[in-house]
Amino acid sequence: MIGKLRDGDPMRLDAEKGTIEVLVDADELAARESAAPDLSANGFGMGRELFAGFRQLAGRADQGAAVF
Numbered sequence: 001m002i003g004k005l006r007d008g009d010p011m012r013l014d015a016e017k018g019t020i021e022v023l024v025d026a027d028e029l030a031a032r033e034s035a036a037p038d039l040s041a042n043g044f045g046m047g048r049e050l051f052a053g054f055r056q057l058a059g060r061a062d063q064g065a066a067v068f
Contacts, residue, residue: 003034 001022010023022029043052058065 001029004029004032006032 005022012021012023013019014021042048054067057067059067
């Protein structure tokens, strides 16, 4: 759901209840596609190149990120 939010979307934050409410029409929100980040420049720097092979072997995070 957070990928469907756009700049300027009104939201209501209630710190006492601990809730965040998106004030966009539900039909409009459902019709939006989730934003896809451009991660092409994230392969190098800060030691990421050292673990590139492990990242390629690991499965998806929502499936446990196993290498077996």
